[in-house]
Amino acid sequence: MAVIVPLINYAGYEHVLNAVPCFMHPNGNKYGIAVEKVGGITQNLSVYRVRPGSTARELVHRYVGGVDSQAQIAAGGCWILPDGSLEVWASAVPPGPYITKTGFVGGAWPPIPNVDDPYNPAGGQKGDPGLPGPKGDSTWEMFDDAPITNPAWEARSLTSGVDLDIPATFGVPSAKKYLLRLTANAPLPNVRGRVGTRAKPFIFTVNTQAPNVDMMQQGWVPGPVCYVSPAQGTPKIWLQIIGMG
Numbered sequence: 001m002a003v004i005v006p007l008i009n010y011a012g013y014e015h016v017l018n019a020v021p022c023f024m025h026p027n028g029n030k031y032g033i034a035v036e037k038v039g040g041i042t043q044n045l046s047v048y049r050v051r052p053g054s055t056a057r058e059l060v061h062r063y064v065g066g067v068d069s070q071a072q073i074a075a076g077g078c079w080i081l082p083d084g085s086l087e088v089w090a091s092a093v094p095p096g097p098y099i100t101k102t103g104f105v106g107g108a109w110p111p112i113p114n115v116d117d118p119y120n121p122a123g124g125q126k127g128d129p130g131l132p133g134p135k136g137d138s139t140w141e142m143f144d145d146a147p148i149t150n151p152a153w154e155a156r157s158l159t160s161g162v163d164l165d166i167p168a169t170f171g172v173p174s175a176k177k178y179l180l181r182l183t184a185n186a187p188l189p190n191v192r193g194r195v196g197t198r199a200k201p202f203i204f205t206v207n208t209q210a211p212n213v214d215m216m217q218q219g220w221v222p223g224p225v226c227y228v229s230p231a232q233g234t235p236k237i238w239l240q241i242i243g244m245g
Contacts, residue, residue, distance in 0.1 A: 016037070020032055031080065038210075045092075047088060061086060075090065083118050092104065147242050153237070157234060158234060160229070161198070177220050178221055182238070185212060185215070187212060193229075196221065
């Protein structure tokens, strides 16, 4: 009899309504979604990525029921657009007046930029030395087996927005973008830590799910200087650098 392997450690979750593989990037990254219910209140949609040669499922973004939708989030799908942004479709209740009798509609959230490498839909990836990827003339570099850290960004209380010079702070080379790991913790759920620019602070967001429980994600952020800011409260954050492109 075949044995199913859970996507992640689901201890403490109530159930997973749907788990769907969705998209294979030309660089080999696989994407899929899982609709997960935890804590008896929220039903979220989580986007996971598996890199070539790995079996680890990396959380890319989580849409939170009751925050990103007025109610529970149901089945959906995702893909990386040619410009490298993530687009997600799902059944959810958008903010504002109800459209249908139940409030649920099929819809799409705005794309999240800079999630993965841009690519040419006709085949191959765009040749830009500043964009990471294993094909063409572009490259990306993982710094070490362990993330690069700085004590000032470990368990930091993020009370306001900060312009962060990544090379100066973490002692890494200057680059157009960095692969970052961000952890957030707060006494309340739905407190956010964000990394992006002052014009677009929401490029990469981690949202706390439960009081005093760590929530971690990793993904690409702009460099060499980015903008780190809180939203909906004051999170305690851990910020680590994994690679650059």
